[in-house]
Amino acid sequence: MTAAAPSATMRLIEASTMISQGAEAKIYRARLHPPAASSPSDPSAPDGCVLLKHRFAKQYRHPTLDGALTRARVAGEARALVRCLRAGVRVPGVRMVDAAAGVLGIEWVDGASVRALLGGGAEGEVEVEERDDGEEEEGEEEAHEDGAEVALREYGLTPDQVMEMIGAELAKMHRADVVHGDLTTSNMMLRRPSAAQPAAELVLIDFGLAYISTLPEDKAVDLYVLERAFASTHPQSEPLFAGVLNAYAKGMGKDWTPVSRRLDDVRLRGRKRSMVG
Incomplete structure (x- = not known):
């Protein structure tokens, strides 16, 4: 029997x-169409590039269940x-969706993650070495902050401005009743300024765990996850x-009050869990 041709x-x-x-x-860099004649031939060039997110088959799940979950997650994202x-x-x-194949194609963002720009390093890396007594060396914190300011200089931003941009985008997202589900600085990027877009932009990415909710509790948990990410990574x-x-x-605006109250509750529960272990 002849094998079916790939889609x-x-x-x-x-x-x-x-x-x-x-x-x-798996994450891929791809082109949906050939680069423009004036573009470099290097496939890493952003012109015409898209990012493909391929949710591959999981061998530990029944194929029918795996296919249904994959289609639902791609469509949901x-x-x-x-x-x-x-x-x-x-x-x-969004550039393409093939839920049956488990593939989502999205716009390529030319820039760097906020985690990297703030000095958090790559996933799993520990940037700050500690002394035997657990305290940072004198001047280490200042040098770390200066490094973030230098990294952000290319984007024409300060760390304070980046924080304001993050808060503004999260508010727009939550007002649309979208809960991200995995808010970390790794899932935020700064788009590098260009001739077409002179000002740097903050872009939220990776909505694989996102869902729709009107509940202040869910939005407060979103914020708490990010707060804990800051505490551990930065x-x-x-x-x-x-x-x-x-x-x-x-x-x-007025929707902040109920979220703020729930955030205080979520923080309290988090501290209790930490104490209990």
Whole structure:
């Protein structure tokens, strides 16, 4: 029996460059069309590039269940992105959806993650070495903050301005009743300024765990997850999180009060869990 020919989506995957792999998906850089004549031939050039997220088959799940879950998750992520786009939230544009193949194609964002720019390093890295007594060396914190300011100089921004941008985008997202589900600085990017877009933009990415909710509790949990991410990944920048909340409160308006109350409750529950272990 002749094997079935690969679909157009899978042929696109085969012609793409894999740039990372996680437990749930592989990430590729691809082109949906040839680059413009004036563009460099290097496939890493952003012109004409898209990012492909391929949720590959999981061998530990029954094929029928795996296929249904994959289709639902790809479609759900695409819907969350479209809902954000309609609400004016800066997220990657959707370029293609093939739920049956488990592939979502989105706009390529030329820039760097906020985690990297604030000195958090790559996933799993520990940037700050501690002394035997657990305290940082004198001057280490100041040097770390200066490094973030230098990294952001290319984008024409200060750390405080980035915090304001984060808070503003999260408020727009929550006003649209989209809960991200995995808010970390790794899932936020700064788009590099260009001739077409002179000002840097903050872009929220990776909506694989996103869902729709009107509940202040869910939005408060979203904020708490980000607050804990700041505390663990950017301990020197933790005070800057207050800037995120200030901008978020301004963007939420009267809807900030119920979220703020729930955030206090979520923090209390989190501290109790930490004490109990």
